[in-house]
Amino acid sequence: MRARNRLLPALAAILMLVTSAGAVSAAGSHDHPEENGTATAPLDIVRKATDLPAWESRAPQTITIDLETVEVTGALADGASYHYWTFNRKVPGPFVRARVGDTIKVSLHNASDSSEPHSVDFHAATGPGGGGVATHAEAGETREFSFRTLKPGLYVYHCAVPSVAQHISNGMYGLILVEPEEGLPPVDREFYVMQGELYTAEAFGTQGNLQGSVEKLGAEQPEYYVFNGAAEALTGNNALVAETGETIRIYFGVGGPNKDSSFHVIGEIFDRVYQLGSFVTPPMLDVGTISVPPGSAAVVDMTLEVPGEFILVDHALSRAERGLLGKLVVTGKEQRDIFDVPDLGLNETHTDKEPH
Ligand SMILES: [Cu+2]
Known part of the structure; x- marks a missing residue:
């Protein structure tokens, strides 16, 4: 692997x-309408x-x-x-x-x-x-x-x-x-994630071909919040995947246009955070949730000690119910000295079949 x-x-x-x-x-080329998608496809x-x-x-x-x-x-x-x-x-x-x-x-x-x-x-x-x-x-x-x-x-x-x-x-x-000239500290895997908002005339969850609303945009009242363009886009086959023992880096940006992000990975702690995307400023160490304004970005590094599913969110958590949800799926050996749930059988749900 x-x-x-x-x-x-x-x-x-x-x-x-x-x-x-x-x-x-x-x-x-872009002269064929079918290449540009349709409401039904x-x-x-x-x-x-x-x-x-x-x-x-x-x-x-x-x-x-x-x-x-x-x-x-x-x-x-x-x-x-x-x-x-x-x-x-x-x-x-x-x-x-x-x-x-x-x-x-x-x-x-x-x-x-x-x-x-x-x-x-x-x-x-x-x-x-x-x-x-x-x-x-x-x-x-x-x-x-x-x-x-x-x-x-x-x-x-x-x-x-x-x-x-x-x-x-x-x-x-x-x-x-x-x-920077010398690059950043090496990690095992890197990911590209951006947050944005969509202002549809129709309420969140409406089926069909949704229309943009300049009124809601002007009022800064989005219906959808998205990672990488669509509701819950970074789940399922698009989830971030890694293994225990690896270090990962997320290049995280906020396109917005209007809402800042309180970016957080549930169940993880960022080892290093390059706030506001600055590499000349020493990175912050050991941070749970970061703030990223629209038009800005941050780099977060994590070491993955424990297997399982880790949810990417904006900790303004109403947005998780409007599409803003991603997943980091970590496979590998359990580390029961770090995280253990003895009575719930949680450890058996993961891929580790080896005796401890
Ligand atoms: Cu344009």
């Missing part, structure tokens, strides 16, 4: 090299938490990022679809992995069938609008700009076309990691 763990990031790294020098791209817009490139030791280089802004009908919840606005057809947009001193060349193409202009503002960029004005593209247009990564950190990017709140809420946000 360990070998496979290492192989996947290695493959991802090779793919990144092949697309040289680290291009992030989406396949396909919505697309899976959820970006898997494992969908991020691996770290590599390297000198500063020029990286090309190809972003395509595509409006699609995606699955929001069981029996409910929504018209998302996306970077590369997934929410959040692609995880961009860079290092200090890189030059990032951004090419943004707005699909020809888009109803709106779109753009991208990188919080990692130093320059007017973070590129938001430079990349403002009408339907069918391509716009480019480049920036140097002057400062390490974990940063949000998002569409910056007014109403910006509407574009973000509809799914147009992602993370860019600018690693």
Whole structure:
């Protein structure tokens, strides 16, 4: 299992090299409506938490990022679809992995069938609008700009076309990691998770093709809260998976547009927290719940001592009943000196069949 763990990031790294020098791209054209999903056959817009490139030791280089802004009908919840606005057809947009001193060349193409202009503002960029004005593209247009990564950190990017709140809420946000020269301390597995809100005219739980509500958006009264784009998206086959004894890292961002997150993993303690995505500031140690504002991010590291299911939440827990729920499933040997439930048979529900 360990070998496979290492192989996947290695493959991802090779793919990144092949697309040289680290291009992030989406396949396909956008002139066929069926590719953009329908109310009866919505697309899976959820970006898997494992969908991020691996770290590599390297000198500063020029990286090309190809972003395509595509409006699609995606699955929001069981029996409910929504018209998302996306970077590369997934929410959040692609995880961009860079290092200090890189030059990032951004090419943004707005699909020809888009109803709106779109753009991208990188919080990692130093320059007017973070590129938001430079990349403002009408339907069918391509716009480019480049920036140097002057400062390490974990940063949000998002569409910056007014109403910006509407574009973000509809799914147009992602993370860019600018690693320090020496990288971060190594961990066994890394995950990419972002939180956002959706403002549907229909009440939470309504079936069918739901419509956006500018009134609820203006009042900051969302119906849905989501990790990686859809209700309870990071559960089932999309749950985060790891083994006892491993260290894991979550790159956690809040697209928002409006609500902060009190991010917490039930039954775990963060060993290291890089608050607000700062790597120059020493990380906080041993923290239970962190606060992440909209348009910001944090990095949390955990050591997994005990097997079982660990729930990812925003500790503003009413939101868990509006779709904001993820799972970390840990398999491996019980550690009864750390956590034991002698009378409930809890330990027998896990995969460990070895005698103690
Ligand atoms: Cu947009």
